Amino acid sequence: MLLKIKRVPTVVSNYQKDETVEEGGCGRNCLSKCCIDGATLPLYTCKNLNKSIGEKSEAPVKFLESLVLGEWEDRFQRGLFRYDVTACETKVIPGKYGFIAQLNEGRHLKKRPSEFRVDKVLQPFDGNKFNFTKVGQEELLFQFEASSDDSRIQSFPCIPLEADSPSVVAINVSPIEYGHVLLIPRVLDCLPQRIDHKSLLLALQMATEAANPYFRLGYNSLGAFATINHLHFQAYYLTMQFPIEKASSLKITSTNDGVKISKLLNYPVRGLLFEGGNSIKDLSDTVSDASVCLQNNNIPFNILISDSGRQIFLLPQCYAEKQALGEICSKLLDTQVNPAVWEMSGHMVLKRKEDYEEASEEKAWRLLAEVSLSEERFKEVNTMIFEAIGLSSHEVAEEEEEEQSSMNNGFIRVHCPSVKDEEACI
């Protein structure tokens, strides 16, 4: 049985038309062969970072941040966005976690909903559907890449769009917050929406380079509310802590490369938190391994890159499947909140005034709890993931048990990883 749901897709580009209507050729200044010759775009090359750099939130605004904000404000003033997101009222919902709600009636058009297939996380790229080669060049802000050596950060205001695989940063014309951009790795390669090691690393490098804990990157797989099947990450600025960042976590294990994997506690969504690693690449590769495993097992998921690239949340979900099978109660469906990565992290964009006025921590919690995998399913998924990462499930189970016994009152135990023998405690 083919599982589908009806949704009004988010318009991320001014050139994104109804899926059924298709225009050939151009004059739209897009990225396809018809327009790309002679196209130029600023290029920002960051160092291929080996270690997370020290970030201080009182430190001066860094270059990349100025580039993103300056170019975004330029497009903002030129009227390229469908609405002024700063005119959308927003508030913190009172409660322990501080869920963030926004009233945004303009984000979702009153269009006829399209059908989305939600039973396959891996779907081949379809050039006929909207993809990022069809965006207007004015929607692109700059090219972004990591240099292959330890060279200095470089920036060039005007450089030809490289013939070989440029990665670009574009605006999202229906922003959730100010500065909402899309990172599109190797845009001309037309990669479908699926995680690969190189691309996730690029996203992590961008988070690290931005060096601002309030600039997060997110990813939605197909089936977890990605609307466009062309590989992209999203990012925006919000000077608040996300509820998911406040949740405590319980360490499950560490990989040989020093990547610490924990599970979230006291949060409505069950998920994994990856941090540490001897290098950014180690962290990125571990998460990629886990993501690829989920993809191959057809489990939809979202990724949140937080704390300037130091923390990565991996959140498997099953909401779309439940929706297609009619298992979601109408009250929740009526809010039309599609729990993508930002919602999962605690930032809720609400379409109806009554939902905004009556928003409560309890309601947010209830919605996200529906999205989460069950405890048993989550355990199964973890087993799969740990195998894929190369950790024997036997090791992991032991560590989990030990941790469990020391966690009786939520106390985090002292852990000194350098020692093997336990009897010499005294």
Next chain:
Amino acid sequence: MSLAEESSVVSVFTEEEEESLNRRYTLWIKEALDELPHNFTITDPFLSGHPIVFASLGFLKMTGYSRAEVIGRNGKFFQGPKTNRRSIMEIREAIREERSVQVSLLNYRKSGSPFWMLFHMIPVFGRDDGKVINFVAVQVPISGRDHHRKLTSVGDDVSSLDHSEFVFGSCRREVCFGNFVQHRALPVECDDDEQGLEDWEYCEASESEKLRAVEAINNVLSVLTRYSELSGRLVCGKRYCLRGVDCLSSSLVISLGRIKQSFVLTNPCIPDMPIIYASDAFLTLTGYKRHEVLGQNCRFLSGVDTDSSVLYEMKECILKGQSCTVQILNYSNRKDKSTFWNLLHISPVRNASGKTAYFVGVQVEASCRNTESKELRPETKQLSVVGAVRVAVRSSFMVTC
């Protein structure tokens, strides 16, 4: 440190940072604070970079730095690679929400060696205006003897045992609850303490350490309160009135302080649209002091030869709530009283309510426009200031107190 080394220490603090406490608490405050035995620091959120403006002798001894090396630094200076991210986040959010916080934290001394301490920070409010004047932070070193406080809940009944005697022979060992409880440890010094410290995920402070922190905070606060009475501008530990509408929150000021270009924020809702914030760069560009510009309308920058039609154009844009860029002749208060061409960009800025709360004005001195190929285009740079202000203002009113 040899004399030669001492003289090469560069003081990082500015006059404003040095004078920060004196202005509010009179010239005798530092002497009074020096009489306290505790380790503590005092910061001023209204200075760019949220710097430390006072560090107690105890603090200096604990960290191994001299006063000149600490004043002007942000508190993060003492953190390092193994400092727990979650704790850093907790402190950052407490500052942003203008509330107190108590958390164990790993800090680093000048020598590079790490140490655990209990970090307890409180905001100090102006009694009259509810503004956060300073943050006071107390640091109580944690002895590490009492990191496991929940032993009674696991396994055997050990309620009769005194927890403070459970010292681990070597802090490098992984703790195994089951085994440990059966063997009562003798108090032993941790030799390779410092080696393993960094790898500890957490280090809980003892009850007595927590009490010491509270006592220290109260002592510092009472000294500050007493001296603020003398200067007539009282402070207190609680907020007695809601911050005035025209009062920027300290967290907004901290965010704005990250923007290094010249700009001002004006409030269009107050008669004559006064300046409510001016960046350091603005003061440098125009040659005025902060107290001379706050509360004033920007017209003091115009003079005889300023084109009135340009002024009119700006006024129209403000009324319509639109952005505009103009080239306007401004008169500085610099030593040479020179005039300069100001490429000024103004734009309305909304806060979390969605309504316009301020106007931002970004000044670029026309002659200073660099067109270095490696830098941002001047237009982009100017707009990036607007963007950064929007991001800062958007969240500043979302704080729940």
